[in-house]
Every structure is written in C-alpha cells, then in structure tokens.
Amino acid sequence: MxxxxxxxxxxxxxxxxxxxxxxxxxxxxxxxxxxxxxxxxxxxxxxxxxxxxxxxxxxxxxxxxxARRMRAVLSGADSIPGTPEAAARQLEGMLRALVFFLTTAKESADLVAFMLREIAEAGPGLADVYQDLIEPRHRAVCALWAAATGQDPESEDVRISVFAFIGQAIYFRIGRPIVERRLGWSEIGPAEAEKIADRLTLHLRAILAERPAP
Amino acid sequence: MxxxxxxxxxxxxxxxxxxxxxxxxxxxxxxxxxxxxxxxxxxxxxxxxxxxxxxxxxxxxxxxxxARRMRAVLSGADSIPGTPEAAARQLEGMLRALVFFLTTAKESADLVAFMLREIAEAGPGLADVYQDLIEPRHRAVCALWAAATGQDPESEDVRISVFAFIGQAIYFRIGRPIVERRLGWSEIGPAEAEKIADRLTLHLRAILAERPAP
DNA sequence: TGAAATCAATCAATCGTTTGATTAAAGTTG
DNA sequence: CAACTTTAATCAAACGATTGATTGATTTCA
The missing domain is CATH 1.10.10.60 (Homeodomain-like)
Structure with a gap:
C-alpha cells in the first residue's frame, strides 16, 4: 500500500x-x-x-x-499452501489468532463488541460489511479448509464446517460472562485464552484428520 | 403461592x-x-x-x-449411560436436537431469540437463569462428555470442550442471516438444519474419538 | 357490594434533531 | 497589507415527538 x-x-x-x-x-x-x-x-x-x-x-x-481497521488486520494470509499438512497448520494459527483477538485484544475490544452486536441486531448496513469483509474472509478460509482436507472449496459441507469452526470461537466472546462463571475465571486473560485455543486446536486437528468412510 | x-x-x-x-x-x-x-x-x-x-x-x-418452559423441555436425560459408545450416541442426539431447537423450532423461536439477546446484553436477572438453567445443564453435558471420553467430568478441558460443542450450534442461530447468505439459503428449514446437524455430528464424532498422544 | 382488572388521559423526563449565533481559519479584493 | 467575504466547525438553547409511569374513573365478575 x-x-x-x-x-x-x-x-x-x-x-x-x-x-x-x-x-x-x-x-x-x-x-x-x-x-x-x-x-x-x-x-x-x-x-x-x-x-x-x-x-x-x-x-x-x-x-x-x-471494516477499515479489519481490512488492515486481515490483509495477507491469502496464499494456499501446497501440502494439506501446511494448510492445517495455517488453519491452526488462524484459530489461535482468532481466539486471542476475540477474547483478549485490548485495542480492538470495542471493535469486536460493536461488530458482534451489529450481527446480532442485524442492523442496516450489515450487508455491505458482509460483502466487503465477511464473505471474502470466509471464502479464503474455505479454500484453506479444502486444501487441508481435500474437499471441494465451495461445497456446502466445507462452508458449514468453516462456520462451525469460527462459531465456536465467537461463542467464547458472546457468552463470555457465562464462560467465566462456569470456569471460575475472574476474566479471560492471555492465560485463559491459551487454554481455550489449545483445546480448540485439538478439536480442529481431530476434525481435519477425520475422513468419511469410503 | x-x-x-x-x-x-x-x-x-x-x-x-x-x-x-x-x-x-x-x-x-x-x-x-x-x-x-x-x-x-x-x-x-x-x-x-x-x-x-x-x-x-x-x-x-x-x-x-x-426458565419455566425450558425446564419442562430439558427435564430427564440426566442418566449417564454405562459405555462410552452409548454416551457418545446420546451426545449426538442432544446435538441434533439442539440444532433443530435453535434453528427451526417454531413455537420456541421467540424463546430462543429472547434468551440469546439477554445473554448478549448481559441484562440483570441473567444470574438467576444461569444458576437455575445453564449451569445444571452444562454440568450434565459435561458428565456425558466425560463418560464418552474417559476424562474428568469437572476438568477445565471438558468444560471448555462442552462450551465449544454448544457454541458452534448457537452460532448458526446468532449468525443466521450471514449463514443463510453464504450458503445461498432463503431460510434455515428442516432440510437445512439436517445438513448442519449432520456436519456437526461428524465433527463431534471426530473430537470424541480423538485421544491425546501418550 | 367489593375487590381485581382495565381503561383513556396525562405526567415529567428523555429522546433525536434543528436552530441561529459564534468562532476561527482560508480566500478574495483593492 | 489591510479590509472584507466565505466557509467549516462548534456551541448553547430549544424543538416536537416519544418514552415509561401514573392517575382516577370505569368495568368485570364473584
């Protein structure tokens, strides 16, 4: 730029x-x-x-x-690795970054809260953000997911899996008060985010390794 | 009274x-x-x-x-099966029921929308619902999860896994406008809920089958 | 008849927005 | 360079509309 x-x-x-x-x-x-x-x-x-x-x-x-600040953060990481293992590793890195961004990012706390509320309220103008921000990113992650599993990048299954992949991370932000209470945490700091990311990474690995029966 | x-x-x-x-x-x-x-x-x-x-x-x-209506729906299903396989199958059934309840349940659409918004807004009185509703249910699912994987029912890992397990299903409700758009669905009906549930069931099976390396 | 419930009317407070005056910097003219 | 005009920005004050709550009369039903 x-x-x-x-x-x-x-x-x-x-x-x-x-x-x-x-x-x-x-x-x-x-x-x-x-x-x-x-x-x-x-x-x-x-x-x-x-x-x-x-x-x-x-x-x-x-x-x-x-949208402006997000675009600056999310630029790059659009290249698809050659091997499935490399794609899987890249997905794991994105998951960890996503969890930390959602739960602990200090300077972006207001951004995240606003965006999630805008999605939940389905306010006007969300369509633009979807087109400019959400859809391209989701599409890129789908390509990565497909590269890691050998599926069709634009198949319904891949799209659903990616939504679930992102959604479980998002829940730890939306349901944060509930999560904190149940886990006995006074807040979700770096140490707690680490535990969440570690656990979700295990889930991701298990899902990526899973292959449908022939 | x-x-x-x-x-x-x-x-x-x-x-x-x-x-x-x-x-x-x-x-x-x-x-x-x-x-x-x-x-x-x-x-x-x-x-x-x-x-x-x-x-x-x-x-x-x-x-x-x-809370009153939920208690009526969620009563029962608190017994823990003997074998891990039976526990896994029960979790799969709960996941499918949860997805359908969240996305297609007609008579409970208002209930779900209200509850999710109350969680997102963290309004007063949420604490009571947490104590009476969320925590006992989460605890029961944790017991099931532990029975299916052989982990400690009250370990942090199990609690986090269960939140992720529930959270991915919840996202398909909160982010419903986005999901519909990306999937090209005009709405999430029984057919679409089936696809989501099928996919998430595969994820669940993969996660339950996964065992940490010795 | 009397308590419970509903009603139209009204309350003060707060809402988003508009107004006209005021300031300061930039532009224009002789 | 000085005098005047233009423009963008901010301000206190006020606007009509709507808010949640209240009132006192009226209806309902046992």
Missing part, C-alpha cells in the same frame, strides 16, 4: 466514532443516546447530525471504520 | 409476556416501547405496570417464563 485508500477519520469525527464503537457495542444502539455519545467524545450533540447526518449515520460510520 | 411450583401465566399477563418475548427478542429491550408491547398483547399500557411493576418487571417475568 502506498497511499491510504480509506483515510482514517480525525478530530471530532474520530472521537465520535470511537464513542459510538464503545457505547453501541457495550449497551446497544437503541440504548445509547446522542448526549451520551457527545459527552464521551467531548463534542457537542449537534456535531453528530453535522458530521454524520444523525445517529443512524454515525452507526454506519462505525461500521465503515470496523 | 399455590401448590403448583411454577404456575403458567394466564390472560393478560400471558399475553404481555408473549409480546415481551417476541419484541424484546426481535428488537432488543431498549428499542421496545411499552406501547408496542401493549398493542401486541391487546392490552392497555397501564397493565404492564399493574401486573409487573414496570417494563423491567416484564423483562424479569419473561426470563422466568423462559
């Missing part, structure tokens, strides 16, 4: 988006008032309508910001 | 709770107004305060209703 195709917001706009990611993600869209947003951003209430056209516009700007 | 331990609500109360499960689950707690609730229940707005003390009281009543 030479020049940034998607410029990072600055000043008041950036502060409002950061406030939106935090409050929308923590309390939900409807439960967050424009005054709360402005207070957290250190801005005036009117600046929301001025910069984004309204509260819904700020929500959309937050979505775009998530 | 009468002699029935948990009486089913009737009349206006039942209608309001049904409206709460539907609207809270579909749009979230904050985004649902008392007027919307009353309109859907065919009741007066004041009846919410009269019967439940307020909007928050209705939310709590909905939680209790979920």
């Amino acid at each position: 030479t020049d940034t195709p998607l410029p990072a917001p600055e000043g008041t706009q950036a502060a409002l988006i950061a406030a939106g990611l935090h409050l929308f993600g923590r309390n939900g869209f409807a439960a967050t008032s424009t005054r709360d947003l402005a207070a957290r951003a250190g801005a005036n209430v009117a600046s929301i309508a001025y910069h984004f056209g309204g509260k819904e516009g700020l929500r959309h700007a937050c979505l775009k910001e998530v | 009468t002699d029935t331990p948990l009486p089913a609500p009737e009349g206006t109360q039942a209608a309001l709770i049904a409206a709460g499960l539907h609207l809270f689950g579909r749009n979230g707690f904050a985004a649902t107004s008392t007027r919307d609730l009353a309109a859907r229940a065919g009741a007066n707005v004041a009846s919410i305060a009269y019967h439940f003390g307020g909007k928050e009281g209705l939310r709590h009543a909905c939680l209790k209703e979920v």
Whole structure:
C-alpha cells in the first residue's frame, strides 16, 4: 500500500466514532443516546447530525471504520499452501489468532463488541460489511479448509464446517460472562485464552484428520 | 403461592409476556416501547405496570417464563449411560436436537431469540437463569462428555470442550442471516438444519474419538 | 357490594434533531 | 497589507415527538 485508500477519520469525527464503537457495542444502539455519545467524545450533540447526518449515520460510520481497521488486520494470509499438512497448520494459527483477538485484544475490544452486536441486531448496513469483509474472509478460509482436507472449496459441507469452526470461537466472546462463571475465571486473560485455543486446536486437528468412510 | 411450583401465566399477563418475548427478542429491550408491547398483547399500557411493576418487571417475568418452559423441555436425560459408545450416541442426539431447537423450532423461536439477546446484553436477572438453567445443564453435558471420553467430568478441558460443542450450534442461530447468505439459503428449514446437524455430528464424532498422544 | 382488572388521559423526563449565533481559519479584493 | 467575504466547525438553547409511569374513573365478575 502506498497511499491510504480509506483515510482514517480525525478530530471530532474520530472521537465520535470511537464513542459510538464503545457505547453501541457495550449497551446497544437503541440504548445509547446522542448526549451520551457527545459527552464521551467531548463534542457537542449537534456535531453528530453535522458530521454524520444523525445517529443512524454515525452507526454506519462505525461500521465503515470496523471494516477499515479489519481490512488492515486481515490483509495477507491469502496464499494456499501446497501440502494439506501446511494448510492445517495455517488453519491452526488462524484459530489461535482468532481466539486471542476475540477474547483478549485490548485495542480492538470495542471493535469486536460493536461488530458482534451489529450481527446480532442485524442492523442496516450489515450487508455491505458482509460483502466487503465477511464473505471474502470466509471464502479464503474455505479454500484453506479444502486444501487441508481435500474437499471441494465451495461445497456446502466445507462452508458449514468453516462456520462451525469460527462459531465456536465467537461463542467464547458472546457468552463470555457465562464462560467465566462456569470456569471460575475472574476474566479471560492471555492465560485463559491459551487454554481455550489449545483445546480448540485439538478439536480442529481431530476434525481435519477425520475422513468419511469410503 | 399455590401448590403448583411454577404456575403458567394466564390472560393478560400471558399475553404481555408473549409480546415481551417476541419484541424484546426481535428488537432488543431498549428499542421496545411499552406501547408496542401493549398493542401486541391487546392490552392497555397501564397493565404492564399493574401486573409487573414496570417494563423491567416484564423483562424479569419473561426470563422466568423462559426458565419455566425450558425446564419442562430439558427435564430427564440426566442418566449417564454405562459405555462410552452409548454416551457418545446420546451426545449426538442432544446435538441434533439442539440444532433443530435453535434453528427451526417454531413455537420456541421467540424463546430462543429472547434468551440469546439477554445473554448478549448481559441484562440483570441473567444470574438467576444461569444458576437455575445453564449451569445444571452444562454440568450434565459435561458428565456425558466425560463418560464418552474417559476424562474428568469437572476438568477445565471438558468444560471448555462442552462450551465449544454448544457454541458452534448457537452460532448458526446468532449468525443466521450471514449463514443463510453464504450458503445461498432463503431460510434455515428442516432440510437445512439436517445438513448442519449432520456436519456437526461428524465433527463431534471426530473430537470424541480423538485421544491425546501418550 | 367489593375487590381485581382495565381503561383513556396525562405526567415529567428523555429522546433525536434543528436552530441561529459564534468562532476561527482560508480566500478574495483593492 | 489591510479590509472584507466565505466557509467549516462548534456551541448553547430549544424543538416536537416519544418514552415509561401514573392517575382516577370505569368495568368485570364473584
């Protein structure tokens, strides 16, 4: 990348988006008032309508910001290794990174919370993020999965398996309060994320090694 | 309190709770107004305060209703089979039932949506449901899992595995719009639930069969 | 008749948004 | 360079609409 195709917001706009990611993600869209947003951003209430056209516009700007930051993180890792073993190892690395990103990533905590809530609420504008972010990534993981198992990359089985593969990691974030309680953890830190990642890696290996009976 | 331990609500109360499960689950707690609730229940707005003390009281009543209905569904199936193979088969049956319950169950659609949203929002009163519902069920599945794999029922590994086991199924509900889009499904009906359950059953078998290297 | 339940009407509070004034920097003109 | 205009941005204040809750009268039914 030479020049940034998607410029990072600055000043008041950036502060409002950061406030939106935090409050929308923590309390939900409807439960967050424009005054709360402005207070957290250190801005005036009117600046929301001025910069984004309204509260819904700020929500959309937050979505775009998530897509922008995610794209920067997820760039690369699109090459398919030659051997199934290498593909499997790459999947294991992605799983571990995903678990840590979802459960412990400090600077992206607001991003994750906002994105998961947006998915759960199925808010407008989710379609764009799906097209730009989710689908390409899912497709890439499917290719890896196919390379590791010898299946057809675009078969229904592979797509379902990849969703399950990602979904089990996501649950440890969505159901975090429940997981912490049941495991007796005060929080999910690096040590706990390690345990989760180790366990899920074992699951992944078992699934990848499994072959349907001839 | 009468002699029935948990009486089913009737009349206006039942209608309001049904409206709460539907609207809270579909749009979230904050985004649902008392007027919307009353309109859907065919009741007066004041009846919410009269019967439940307020909007928050209705939310709590909905939680209790979920617990009541869930308890009825999940009763039984607490016996641990003698052989690992039988335990594995029982886990497979539970997985299939869970997938169908989450994705296609018609009469419980509102229940599921409400419960998942309550978990995601981490609303008050969740602690009670955890104690009465989630923890005992999770513990029972852990016992089954341990019986199928020979592990310690209360070990951290088993608890994490069971969360992953349940979590992957839950994701097909939370991320349903995304799954439908990626799979090219117009909806997740019985046929699609079957495909998901089949695939997840294969995963489960592979994980249960896997044994750590000596 | 009397307690339980429902009703229309209304309450103060909060919501998202709009307004017009104010500031400061950039641009324009003689 | 000074004087004026233009523009983008921020601000306090207020707008109408909607929120959850409450009131007191009315209905229902035992």
